[in-house]
Structures are given as C-alpha cells and as structure tokens.
Amino acid sequence: MKSLGARRILRWLPWLARGEPGPAGPKSSYDQIAPVPLGQETFDAVLARDKAAKEGIDARQRKLLEERYDLTPRPDPKLKMTRGKPVPVGPAARLPAGMTWETLATLSPDEVREKGLFPPGFLPLPHPTHPVGGMVFPQQEVKALPRLERFDVAFDLPDHFLPEFPPAIFLTTRPDLGDVSNGEVVTIENYYRLFNGILNSKDMEGLRLLVTQFPQQQFNATADRKTERADGMRGVACFDCHVNGHTSGATHLVGDIRPQSHRRRIDTSSLRGVYVQRLFGSQRALKSIEDFTEFEQRAAYFDGDILSAAAKGVNPLERGSQVHFMAEVQELLDFPPAPGLGLDGKLDPKKFAAASPEMKGQALFFGKARCAECHPAPFYTDNLMRDLRVDRFFKPQEINGLMATAQGPLKTFTLRGIKESPPYLHDGRLPTLEDTAEFFNLILELKLDADEKRCLVAFMRQL
Numbered sequence: 001m002k003s004l005g006a007r008r009i010l011r012w013l014p015w016l017a018r019g020e021p022g023p024a025g026p027k028s029s030y031d032q033i034a035p036v037p038l039g040q041e042t043f044d045a046v047l048a049r050d051k052a053a054k055e056g057i058d059a060r061q062r063k064l065l066e067e068r069y070d071l072t073p074r075p076d077p078k079l080k081m082t083r084g085k086p087v088p089v090g091p092a093a094r095l096p097a098g099m100t101w102e103t104l105a106t107l108s109p110d111e112v113r114e115k116g117l118f119p120p121g122f123l124p125l126p127h128p129t130h131p132v133g134g135m136v137f138p139q140q141e142v143k144a145l146p147r148l149e150r151f152d153v154a155f156d157l158p159d160h161f162l163p164e165f166p167p168a169i170f171l172t173t174r175p176d177l178g179d180v181s182n183g184e185v186v187t188i189e190n191y192y193r194l195f196n197g198i199l200n201s202k203d204m205e206g207l208r209l210l211v212t213q214f215p216q217q218q219f220n221a222t223a224d225r226k227t228e229r230a231d232g233m234r235g236v237a238c239f240d241c242h243v244n245g246h247t248s249g250a251t252h253l254v255g256d257i258r259p260q261s262h263r264r265r266i267d268t269s270s271l272r273g274v275y276v277q278r279l280f281g282s283q284r285a286l287k288s289i290e291d292f293t294e295f296e297q298r299a300a301y302f303d304g305d306i307l308s309a310a311a312k313g314v315n316p317l318e319r320g321s322q323v324h325f326m327a328e329v330q331e332l333l334d335f336p337p338a339p340g341l342g343l344d345g346k347l348d349p350k351k352f353a354a355a356s357p358e359m360k361g362q363a364l365f366f367g368k369a370r371c372a373e374c375h376p377a378p379f380y381t382d383n384l385m386r387d388l389r390v391d392r393f394f395k396p397q398e399i400n401g402l403m404a405t406a407q408g409p410l411k412t413f414t415l416r417g418i419k420e421s422p423p424y425l426h427d428g429r430l431p432t433l434e435d436t437a438e439f440f441n442l443i444l445e446l447k448l449d450a451d452e453k454r455c456l457v458a459f460m461r462q463l
C-alpha cells in the first residue's frame, strides 16, 4: 500500500509536469507548486528574466525601508556585541509627520488606527520579494559565502542592523573555553579542526550535518532555482542561516500560511539558549528541537509544499542517528555571558548603583512597564505564545505584496543576549532595542516618558 503522501504526489504529477496550478485552481493550498513552472522554462530563460527585474525589485524595497526607517548607522562605540560589532542605536523607525513619540503614546489604539498614525516601521515587514519569497542571505554573509547569492533579489536591511558576522559560540558544556568560534564561520571545511576534542563523536556527527548543504526551494538543481553558481545548487546548510549556532539575520517566508500574500516574513531565530525553550517557531509551536530539525528540511525549506520538496530533492533525516545528533548539538549552544546578572538572572546589586539607568530600567521592566508578565527572569520568556493584537493600531493594507492584517499569537522570544540579535520581532521589523521600547510603550499603552524608555533599553542591554 502506498502512503497517503505518495498517492497525493502521484495524483499531482501531471499538473506539476505541465506547470499548471492544479485541479483546484490558482487559489488552492497548492498554489506554491513550482513558482516558475518546472519543466516549462529553461534555466537560462528564468535567469535572464529575473536578472532584468532585479534592480526594480531591490529599488522598491529600498524605497519602502527609507520611508519606514532612518537607515543612517548610529553606533555607540561603548556598546559592543561579544566580538566587537557596535550595537545599533535607535529608534530608527520614522514618526508620522508632526508627531512625537510622547504625543503618539497618549492616543488610543482606535485613534491611531482611524487617523493612520501608526509608525510605518511598526507595520508587518514584507519579504524583499514577497510574491516569490524564499531564503535571502545578508550582504555581509554573501561576501563570505558567495554560493548564497541569489540573482533575483538582494537582502534589504543594511549590515549595521544585523548581528555580528561571524558571531561567537558558547557551549553550555565548556564555559571554561569562552568563545569557541576562533572568529571563523563554522562550515563543512573547518568544523572538524575547530571542534575535534571539544565535542564527543556523536555531536561531531550532529555538527557535520548542521553544516552540510541540502536542497531547498531556491537553492537546488531545478530550472526555477535562484542561484547562478553551480556550487550553490547543492542547497543550504542549517548553519548558513543559524550561523555559528546564532543567526546571520537571513530572512525567509513562513511555510505554513496560504495565500502567499498572508505568509509572514521571518527573521532567523538564534539557536542560543534553545535548551530552556519549550515551543519552537514563531507560530508553529513545535514541541521539541528534534521535531523542528526534522520539519526544517522536510517542510520549511520548501515553503511547506510537499510536492516541490519531492521534485527538488528533499533530504529526509533519520530520527535516531541524525535528527537526534543534530538536536543534541543545538541544545549545547549557550547564551553569551551576561556578567551584570546574578544567580537569579537579575542585575547584581553590587555592580549597579541604585540610581543607575540599568537599575531603574529593571524596576520598570518588572513593574510599571509590565514586561516581566511575559518575559520573566531568569530567561526572560514565559515559553508561551501571546497575541499582542498589533492590528488594533492599523487598518488592513497591502504592502509590496504582503497583506498586513491580524497576525495572531506569536512566540514570546527570550530576551537573554538580546543586544546581539537585531533586528527584532519575528519579521525583523524593529531595527534596534530603542524601537522595541517605543513599540511596546505604544502596544501596551504604558505612557512611559523618554527617560524611562532609555532606562528600559539600558537594562535590556545587560541581559
């Protein structure tokens, strides 16, 4: 007896081969089959058309970002990530004409919505090419790993709003070693040299799989792939996005939603500290790292479309000897050290004066600003999903192919190590921690003053 999956694929193969949307019509759950009809166009035809369109696509997204944010780098030389990249300082989001953050925060959600006063940078952020979607890698990363370059679109956010590249690696099992990255991007070429003698042989195999490329929707061998270079056709590795077990800031569209316009842009989550977490994915809520590891290659890599996956060379992982090993390595990845925190995960009172911005920020975080209701110490997550109902503040609208509307419950991400993982929220719409303070001040209707918001950010930078 054939499995249900195999029978479905067989039923769809004639449509797939002809490149038609399938028997249920264009608005079906299957409308992502072969975004460029497989077998109908040659690779050269796709390449020529996409290359000609690229400039216009990049320019459209650049214009959107400039309308939303002040993109000028404003690094504070005193604020550094572990390996020295300056932490971006904001807020970068632009205010509607004639508004201040303080006046805006006095308005009710209804007033903000009716008068169209929600800062455009607080609206859901579309993917750099929303109607096509797929994995897009930051420019600083493409420079180091040219096989990750797409010919149809470039990554949109500037490097100064992204995590450092490459980031540090801390292991829960070997804190005595500090950063074990040696300042290198861990790939198939150096993982053995870097980790031999630090991990056991089982974890060495797990790590090998995490840095091995496997086919994906845009990075594979079919005619609708989006990489010109032949070596890009081998696919992507988990650690291409989760570079060094953290994140490069690479973006994607979530696989679970249809139609395409409703799919959310997603910013690669850090894998640091997944060992304390209970839900995985911003909305999927898979219950274990093993499940997520399996799901990434089987579904997320192919936009949740099992038919594309079959056509492009899905790599099913074996649960006992591959998934488990890969998950074990991810569970060893620690947050960066936070020397300002005591054993309870709160500021060590011996290190901060009672009147310091950090201490005032902590008091606000656990009190008036209500952050700790969802982000409790010591890991600053409640391990739940919460619906912030951001849609109270804006009318449904289309933005570069994205339908911005109600988004539903999302994972409460941990705030440990948060200064090292800009941009913020599941879609990366907030470039700096100052933007998050303004965002939550508005969403939670807190009416904090400028000094209180400054203190809240000073506290978050200690986590």
Ligand code: HEC
Pocket (backbone or CB within 6 Å): 135, 136, 210, 236, 237, 238, 239, 240, 241, 242, 250, 251, 252, 254, 266, 267, 268, 269, 270, 271, 274, 277, 279, 280, 281, 282, 283, 284, 289, 292, 293, 296, 297, 326, 330, 411, 426
């Ligand atoms: C586009 C680059 C990309 C690649 C390649 C990739 N991921 Fe992810 N990963 C993401 C994004 C984006 C998310 C956030 C998903 C969401 O918001 O629903 C994520 C989420 C996760 C999570 C859940 C984290 C959390 O905090 O909830 C785990 C675990 C994970 N990935 C593991 C893997 C593994 C294992 C692989 C390789 C099989 C892999 N990823 C490959 C981009 C990537």
Ligand code: HEC
Pocket (backbone or CB within 6 Å): 282, 365, 369, 370, 371, 372, 373, 374, 375, 385, 386, 387, 388, 410, 411, 412, 413, 414, 415, 418, 421, 423, 424, 425, 426, 427, 433, 436, 437, 440, 441, 444, 456
């Ligand atoms: C009702 C629950 C709730 C409260 C209260 C809350 N948050 Fe959050 N927080 C969330 C959720 C849910 C997300 C993820 C939202 C998303 O991705 O769209 C989040 C995300 C964040 C992020 C981005 C995390 C990341 O990795 O991108 C920061 C920073 C943050 N919150 C700070 C705060 C601060 C500061 C406060 C208090 C002023 C606060 N939060 C209050 C639920 C809450």
